[in-house]
Amino acid sequence: MREIEVNRDGHLVFGGADTVKLAEEYGTPLYVVDENYIVERCREIKSAFMDKYPNATAVYASKALQTIDVCRIVTREGLGLDTVSGGEIYAALKAGADPQKMVFHGNNKTKEEIKFALENNIGRFVVDNLYELVLVNKTAAELEKTASIQIRITPGVDSHTHKFISTGNIDSKFGISLKKEDRNEVIKYALDAANIDLKGFHFHVGSQLMDNEAHLMAMDIILGLVKDVREELGFVTKELNLGGGFGVRYVDGEETVRLEDFTDGMMGKINRFCEENGFELPMVYIEPGRWIVGNAGITLYTVGSIKTIPDIKTYVAVDGGMPDNPRPILYQAEYESVVANKAASKANKTVSVVGKCCESGDVLIEKTELAEDLESGDILCVFTTGAYNYSMASNYNRIPRPAMVMLKDGKARLSVRRETWEDLILREI
Ligand SMILES: Cc1ncc(COP(=O)(O)O)c(C=O)c1O
Incomplete structure (x- = not known):
């Protein structure tokens, strides 16, 4: 989370805007995203990585928050886009992203998606396995094209994060194993395939990492390869x-990690390795997602029922929950919150913040301290919801997905309109 700013009315200010006014104007639940923050993070990536090292490039992992608006901002700032499906590629192209700066991921790309990516000249395929490699080569041959690829390697590193967001372990659905015969079978196929141009290798050790230990271990392994x-x-x-x-800071007590804390160590290793072993410096890609947008976003809710069970706890229910933010139920993710219209009040009321779904696990924050004068109708802000909220949102219980406003220099514009009940049945025949 970012530093809390409160105005003269005692209202929480985010990205230069009064959050209570935003809730009044656009309704709740509401995703609020700060464009200036995204721009700052992109510029930091440029100065701390892309401009600092020769042959260094960054693609925004758009799965973290993919809207046309966000793709446009990131593209304007000179980053490429990491995409994981035909749908993400489609939206990124609609946003005007340069296909040559796009990377196409996924562990089970369909033929239709591969064809679409080839037809649109997507810059790189990150190929996950032999089945996929054969399919990419065959599809490229049919289209008389060449697919430029990186092969995803499973480095076998334990990233110490929650099991579901750690992707680099030996037991992983992602990537090819490092076993000599396995990896050489795939690499040889790529080298012999007429419609494949093998450029190099990819790894991703996990998400929301707060130190560079796993990245450095994986780096050594890949350089050995x-x-x-x-x-x-x-x-x-x-x-x-x-x-x-x-990783980014979600709750009090967590550190803020700088990009260099990760990239400098890895780049140092690559440079030394190349010097010692007579390699030209390779082109190096990074794929930050959460780091760019995590703290660019908040969610505003309206407080409804407040239920105190004596000697047990107080449940504060809001007008959203697991459909707009599934991370707590998926990963036991933790969040901080504040009562936006009482941001100056003393926060000493211990409560559980829960959603409105028919699911006992629909708990946004297990335990937090909110304003002592909290009451129904208040506006609750949950911080650091920029990444993997909107993009993971569902319509469970037929709850329409929230609107999103984008702030630029404190001025709001509607970026995604609120879903309606009509939208919910549009595809039904
Ligand atoms: C291959 C790959 N690259 C990049 C990312 C982005 O991760 P993060 O948002 O943690 O930076 C992910 C996320 O799972 C991923 O799987």
Whole structure:
């Protein structure tokens, strides 16, 4: 979360805007995203990585928050886009993103998606497995195209984050194993395939990492692979993709991590390795998602029922919940919150913030302190909801998804309109 700012009316200010006024004007639940913050983070990526190192590039992992608006902002700032499906590619293209700066991920791309990506000249395919490699080559041949690829490697590193967001373990649905015969089968196929241009390797060790230990371990492993495949197969790696996973501060007490805290160590290793082993510096990609948008967003809710069970707890129910933010139920993710219209009040009322779904697990914050004078009708702000909220939202219980407003220099514009009940049945025949 970011520093809390309160105005003269005792209202929470976010991105230069009075959050209570935003709730009045646009309704709740409401995603509020601060464009200036996204721009700042993109510029930091440029100065701390892209401009600092030769051959360094960044693609925004758009799964974190993919709207046309956000794709446009990030594209304008010079980043490419990491996409994971035909749908994400479609929206990114609609936003005007440069296809050559797009990377297409996923562990089970369909033929239809591969065809769409090839037809639109997507810059890189990150190929996850042999089945997919064969399919990409075949589809490219049919279209008389060449697919430029990076092969995703499972580095076998335990990233210490929640099991569901750690992707680099040996037991992982992502990537090819490092076992010599497994990886060489895939690499050889890629080198022999007429419609594949193998550029290098990709790894991603996990998400919401607060130190660089796992990244550095994975880096050593991948550099070992780079050396081995030159010796064994004569393949000289031209590109390395280090994935994303750089963590952000969600709750009090957590550190703020700088991008360099991750990238400098890895770049140091790459540079030394190349010097010592006579390699040209490869093109290095990073794929930050959460790091760019996590703290760019908040969610505003209206407080409804407040139920105190004596000697047990007080449940504060809001007009959203797991459909707009499934992270607590998926990963036991933790959040901070404040009563936006009473942001100057003493926060000493211990409560559980829960959603409105027919599901006991629909708890947004298990335990938090809210304003002592909290009452129904208040506006509750949950911080750090920029990443993996809107993009993971559902319509469980036929709850329409919230609107999103984008703030620029404190001025709001509607970025995504609120879903209606009519929208909910549009596709039903
Ligand atoms: C391959 C890959 N790259 C990048 C990311 C972005 O991760 P984060 O948002 O933690 O930076 C992910 C997220 O799961 C991923 O799987």
